[in-house]
Structures are given as C-alpha cells and as structure tokens.
Amino acid sequence: MTDPTRLRHDSAARFLNDRLDWNLLRTYLVIMQERNLSRAAARLYVTQPAVSQALKRLEDALGRKLIQRRGPHFEPTQAGIDVYRIASDIYGNMSRLETELDDKTEDITGSLRLLSVSRIDSAAYDEFLADFHRAYPRIEMQIEVMRASDIISSLLQKTATAGLSLCRSPVDKLEQHCVLRQRYAIFCGRHHRLFGQTQLTMDDLLAENFVSFTSDQIGDSLSPLTVFRDQRGFTGRIVASSPSLDEVRRLIFSGFGIGCLPDHIVRDDLARGRLWRLPPEEGLVDVDVYLLWHRERKMNAAEQTFLDSMLRWMQRTSLAERLDAESARS
Structure with missing residues (x-):
C-alpha cells in the first residue's frame, strides 16, 4: 500500500x-x-x-x-x-x-557573551541551543540575566555579543529581530478573594491592588501594561513589585494583588490551581522579546556563527512554534 x-x-x-x-x-x-x-x-x-x-x-x-x-x-x-x-x-x-555536512564546524572556537531578560521560556529555543552546541562544541557561551534597560545600555557600549530583551521602540545602532511574542493577561493567586470566581467583568477589577514589574512604568519596556491600566481607570495601588518574572508570579500567587503575566508561562500554574485568569478573556497586550546586537560591533568567528545560526532558526520557525513545547519536540 x-x-x-x-x-x-x-x-x-x-x-x-x-x-x-x-x-x-x-x-x-x-x-x-x-x-x-x-x-x-x-x-x-x-x-x-x-x-x-x-x-x-x-x-x-x-x-x-x-x-x-x-x-x-x-x-x-x-x-x-x-x-x-x-x-x-x-x-x-x-x-x-x-x-x-560542514566539516569545519568543529574548528570554530571562541566565546560569546549573551545578555538576557529573566525567564525566556521556550522549548524551541532550548532545542536550538542544544543543536548549536552539537554543531559547534568548541564555542564557549556566557549568559547573563539583566534588566531590559541594562541590556540595551550594555549593547550600545559594545560590551556583549547580543541580547534577548524587551525593547519598546527601535534603538539607533541596534539590529532588532523578534524572537518571542508573549501575550500578557491578568491573573490572581489562590490566596486572593477573586480566585475561582466566574462571571467577572473588568469593572470588578478596577479597585484591586496590583503587583507590578519594576519596568512597568511609562517609558520603560513594559509600559503598555501601565497604559492599559490608566486607560481602563484602575484605581488600586501598586503594592508589590520586582524586576523578576518569577518573583512577580510568586507575589501574585501569595495574594498581594492582581497582576500581569505571559499566559504561556503560567499554564502549569493554572492547571495546578495556583493562579486564576481574570478578564479580559483575550488578554491585554503582546510584548515582544527581541534578539538585539550592535550593527557596528566587530564580531569574532564564534559570535558571528551564533548570530547566523539563530537567524536561520528564526527563519524556519514561526513565532507560535517558538512558544509551543509540542512543536519543539516534533
């Protein structure tokens, strides 16, 4: 047959x-x-x-x-x-x-310094790094976690190979390619009074206190979330904040207030009953994570190989596939 x-x-x-x-x-x-x-x-x-x-x-x-x-x-x-x-x-x-088929790959040596915001949660990106290491086992990689503003500052000073960072608007002299598109939504934790409640509307949230990212302010990387709160008329206070996604999630779970998180990162928390999704059903806003590097920085062989490899990986995978664990395993 x-x-x-x-x-x-x-x-x-x-x-x-x-x-x-x-x-x-x-x-x-x-x-x-x-x-x-x-x-x-x-x-x-x-x-x-x-x-x-x-x-x-x-x-x-x-x-x-x-x-x-x-x-x-x-x-x-x-x-x-x-x-x-x-x-x-x-x-x-x-x-x-x-x-x-390139028998020269194992001959490429050198090191690269990659800056990254916290919690890049992508099984497809993990698989890319595994493939890259198999192809270029003699390239050494250093990854440092920083705030988005510090990443951009370091790249402008040409002190790092590249960065994975939020970037609200294009920055002169930095090359910018979208790696992940994260949909942010509003959640509360198991210890919050709204947990488990159905039939809620946006009006039910307006007076609630908020847990915020420290970058969630006008002019900074997550400012669309601030704009959304202002436009909808939220009157609650920001009662807790952190630059770390994991700490913001912990504070929301603990009942300090409601807050915004990328919905693909909290799927397990929702399934385990640690977090509860709140209106609006479609979420708030897409926040992109970019691959950034300085156009005028002279790259060594290892750095250029990494950038070329990552761009090829991005060409053959969609934004949706980069957030999908099943696609990464297929």
Missing part, C-alpha cells in the same frame, strides 16, 4: 526541483510566520510590493490560491497550510544539512 506521506513529499520534491524558485518558497515561509506582508517585507529587507509579487508568482507556479486576503489581514487556504507544512519540513532539513 502506498504511503500518503511519502507521496506528499515526493510530490513536493518534484515541485521544488522543476517549477519553484527557492527564494519564493522562503518568502512564503516568512509571510506565514509573520502573518503580515509589511512585517515579512521588513524581515526580508525588501519592499512590500516585492513580497506581494513573490506570493503571486508562487501561487501561479503551484496553480493554487495560498492566501485569502481580508484587508490588511489574511487567512491561509487549505492548500496554503499544506504548502507551509511541507516547505517548513524541507527548508528545515536543508538548513540542518548545511550545518551537518
């Missing part, structure tokens, strides 16, 4: 060999990962019309409509979903093949 999976991959291979330009396929992967033509163009360093033209050429080559546009937004068709899945597999294998 013929294996349908094998047939699908054989068919994809014939398309790629005979009819497709690899650049079109790569552009489509970025479009699907960003879900926005303008963001895809910025990531690829091309114009939006060039991205739109590449999409049309790919659809013409395949004879299928891949994306249904609705104003600035779009939804992939079933064919678009299938092409993305197959293309992701093929592109990922090609990227890994490039590294595994």
Whole structure:
C-alpha cells in the first residue's frame, strides 16, 4: 500500500526541483510566520510590493490560491497550510544539512557573551541551543540575566555579543529581530478573594491592588501594561513589585494583588490551581522579546556563527512554534 506521506513529499520534491524558485518558497515561509506582508517585507529587507509579487508568482507556479486576503489581514487556504507544512519540513532539513555536512564546524572556537531578560521560556529555543552546541562544541557561551534597560545600555557600549530583551521602540545602532511574542493577561493567586470566581467583568477589577514589574512604568519596556491600566481607570495601588518574572508570579500567587503575566508561562500554574485568569478573556497586550546586537560591533568567528545560526532558526520557525513545547519536540 502506498504511503500518503511519502507521496506528499515526493510530490513536493518534484515541485521544488522543476517549477519553484527557492527564494519564493522562503518568502512564503516568512509571510506565514509573520502573518503580515509589511512585517515579512521588513524581515526580508525588501519592499512590500516585492513580497506581494513573490506570493503571486508562487501561487501561479503551484496553480493554487495560498492566501485569502481580508484587508490588511489574511487567512491561509487549505492548500496554503499544506504548502507551509511541507516547505517548513524541507527548508528545515536543508538548513540542518548545511550545518551537518560542514566539516569545519568543529574548528570554530571562541566565546560569546549573551545578555538576557529573566525567564525566556521556550522549548524551541532550548532545542536550538542544544543543536548549536552539537554543531559547534568548541564555542564557549556566557549568559547573563539583566534588566531590559541594562541590556540595551550594555549593547550600545559594545560590551556583549547580543541580547534577548524587551525593547519598546527601535534603538539607533541596534539590529532588532523578534524572537518571542508573549501575550500578557491578568491573573490572581489562590490566596486572593477573586480566585475561582466566574462571571467577572473588568469593572470588578478596577479597585484591586496590583503587583507590578519594576519596568512597568511609562517609558520603560513594559509600559503598555501601565497604559492599559490608566486607560481602563484602575484605581488600586501598586503594592508589590520586582524586576523578576518569577518573583512577580510568586507575589501574585501569595495574594498581594492582581497582576500581569505571559499566559504561556503560567499554564502549569493554572492547571495546578495556583493562579486564576481574570478578564479580559483575550488578554491585554503582546510584548515582544527581541534578539538585539550592535550593527557596528566587530564580531569574532564564534559570535558571528551564533548570530547566523539563530537567524536561520528564526527563519524556519514561526513565532507560535517558538512558544509551543509540542512543536519543539516534533
């Protein structure tokens, strides 16, 4: 009996060999990962019309409509979903093949210094680091946890290779690529009076005291959370704060007040009954974590290899996949 999976991959291979330009396929992967033509163009360093033209050429080559546009937004068709899945597999294998066949990888030596905000919770990123170490076992890595403002300051002073940091707006001289997009929502802990209550509305939260990040102030990295509270008319006080996500979570659990946390990080806490999600149901705001480095800093071989490897990993994984533990294991 013929294996349908094998047939699908054989068919994809014939398309790629005979009819497709690899650049079109790569552009489509970025479009699907960003879900926005303008963001895809910025990531690829091309114009939006060039991205739109590449999409049309790919659809013409395949004879299928891949994306249904609705104003600035779009939804992939079933064919678009299938092409993305197959293309992701093929592109990922090609990227890994490039590294595994390079017999010079073990010769690359040196060290790099990576700065990071606390609690980068991504199984896919963990797998990337494991793959990187296997490919380049002689590269030494130092990771230091800092506040976002200190990371940006250090990068501007060229004292580190790169940083994984929040960055509210572009910083002159720093290259910036989104690694994670975290949806923040409001939670209370098991010891809070609102814990377990259903049918709550935003009005029920307005007078509650808040646990806050120390960076959650106007002009700093998490200021969208402050803007949200001000716009909704919260009157409660900030009664506890910390620069550490784990400590903010601990304070919320302990009942000091309600507070904002990335929803993908607290899934286990919700399942174990330690935290309770509060309105609004859709959450508050997306806060991005970026890979940042100084454009004018001279990189050694180890540093440049790390940046190139991480950018390739980001090209073949979507933002959603970087927060999904199941995707990392597949």
